[in-house]
Amino acid sequence: MVHDDKWNIYARRNGPVNRFPDACARVCKYWMQVLSSFPPFWSYILFVLDEEQYYFSLADQLQWSGNLRFDLRIERRTHGIHHDLEAPRIDEAIRTLLPHISRCQSIWIDAPYTSSLLPLIRSLPGLKSDLETLILDCDFNDVGGSPVGMLATPCAPLLCPSLSTLRLSGHGLLSLCRNIENPRCDLQKLTELTLSSGDGICCPFPADIFLNALRQISQLETLEISNLELSCEDEDAVCEIMLDLHHLRRLTLSDLDTETFRYIIFSVYPRYVEEMSFTRCSWGDIDAPFLNSCDVYLEDITDFCDLDYVLESWRGISMKIKNCPGIVEELCKLIRKIPLGGSCPNLRFLDIVDCPTLPIDSLRESIHVRNSDDTPWDPSLDGPASPFIQSLDVHGDVPFLSPEELAWFESKTMCFSWEGCQPASVSFDVLS
Numbered sequence: 001m002v003h004d005d006k007w008n009i010y011a012r013r014n015g016p017v018n019r020f021p022d023a024c025a026r027v028c029k030y031w032m033q034v035l036s037s038f039p040p041f042w043s044y045i046l047f048v049l050d051e052e053q054y055y056f057s058l059a060d061q062l063q064w065s066g067n068l069r070f071d072l073r074i075e076r077r078t079h080g081i082h083h084d085l086e087a088p089r090i091d092e093a094i095r096t097l098l099p100h101i102s103r104c105q106s107i108w109i110d111a112p113y114t115s116s117l118l119p120l121i122r123s124l125p126g127l128k129s130d131l132e133t134l135i136l137d138c139d140f141n142d143v144g145g146s147p148v149g150m151l152a153t154p155c156a157p158l159l160c161p162s163l164s165t166l167r168l169s170g171h172g173l174l175s176l177c178r179n180i181e182n183p184r185c186d187l188q189k190l191t192e193l194t195l196s197s198g199d200g201i202c203c204p205f206p207a208d209i210f211l212n213a214l215r216q217i218s219q220l221e222t223l224e225i226s227n228l229e230l231s232c233e234d235e236d237a238v239c240e241i242m243l244d245l246h247h248l249r250r251l252t253l254s255d256l257d258t259e260t261f262r263y264i265i266f267s268v269y270p271r272y273v274e275e276m277s278f279t280r281c282s283w284g285d286i287d288a289p290f291l292n293s294c295d296v297y298l299e300d301i302t303d304f305c306d307l308d309y310v311l312e313s314w315r316g317i318s319m320k321i322k323n324c325p326g327i328v329e330e331l332c333k334l335i336r337k338i339p340l341g342g343s344c345p346n347l348r349f350l351d352i353v354d355c356p357t358l359p360i361d362s363l364r365e366s367i368h369v370r371n372s373d374d375t376p377w378d379p380s381l382d383g384p385a386s387p388f389i390q391s392l393d394v395h396g397d398v399p400f401l402s403p404e405e406l407a408w409f410e411s412k413t414m415c416f417s418w419e420g421c422q423p424a425s426v427s428f429d430v431l432s
Helices: 029-036 058-064 083-103 117-123 147-151 172-180 207-215 235-239 258-265 325-334 360-370 403-412
Strands: 044-048 070-075 104-110 133-137 165-169 192-196 222-226 250-254 275-279 295-299 318-322 349-353 391-395 415-418
Touching: 044 058, 058 083, 070 083, 083 104, 165 172, 172 207, 207 235, 207 258, 250 258, 318 325, 325 360, 360 403, 403 415
Parallel strands: 044 070, 070 104, 104 133, 133 165, 165 192, 192 222, 222 250, 250 275, 275 295, 295 318, 318 349, 349 391, 391 415
Antiparallel strands: none
16 A cells, blocks of 8 residues: 555544545444455554544554554544543553564654653663654643753663654653763664754753754754754853764754854854755844855744845855845845845845735846846856846735836746736847
């Protein structure tokens, strides 16, 4: 059985489970006998903690999967068991999984009130697993007291030599840091890491402990950090921590305050990063360049200082800006500064989304300055040489263009689209 999208094949936390083969197996006993006798149908196992809302037990599905490798998802619905019963049922599910763990290739536990990493580790003491993906979602940070005190508590190692994708939230952050300090912890193949503190965070997390833990995962290619607050007693010591993640290609930061953003962005070795994404991060008074030649995505950035200085070292070709009216206005001024190419010299693809106050006249002037009629052709790029802006895509909640404005933008760019405006069928003649 091939699952096109095994994680979204059903309605998440909403209504009955109507996915195949579960729905068909519930028709009658005969259908259940037929379907349960074919293990490939049960290569993706879904177990809902709200027992009254689900028909098949986890043990039944594990048995029906035969000797095949399988993916497991454990979740709870919005209306079901009381949150006090969530943790015991997760512990029970993990104990049921234990005899079959060698066949499990991915686990996704989505429990809003309970962090699952420690129960998973406690149930698998010293047992190596061939897990490739581990996703433990927890909406609430259920840590009580100081993270520093909890980090001092001994923790069994997480032995997952095949693990390539790990996503943790809530209490799982502490568990991860405690595991990495254990010399037996095996995460050498981990390439994708997503971390979030969850909602209801109790107190800031020590920046030095967090960054030193990340430094141990040297093979990371994708790093996502959201909704995290870091604290620091010795800022000089933290600023000296360099992660040296030479394999890192994609960095995504969201919902971070200025200090947390500063600690992370200046600890990452950005030389080889190909894509940086910042959402609702406070840049504050950061006036040092932290972008390299990567593609940049900015969303809901309202707190920033000297954009010119931040973009000073940026040599990327693509920028997408969503709901950042202040940055759009500043960017329009910067990219037409003399000498051309002083800021964003290689910018060729500009995507603007949800900017109702977009200054059309300023944007038009910037395109006019950058996309000069005498711009030479660059054969290596199969297009105009820098600082020519080749593609302009404006969509979402944006001002409406008049037919004359639409025709002008189309004539000045090689690829152009504007939300709600039909193409004016004007040929591209900038270089003619």
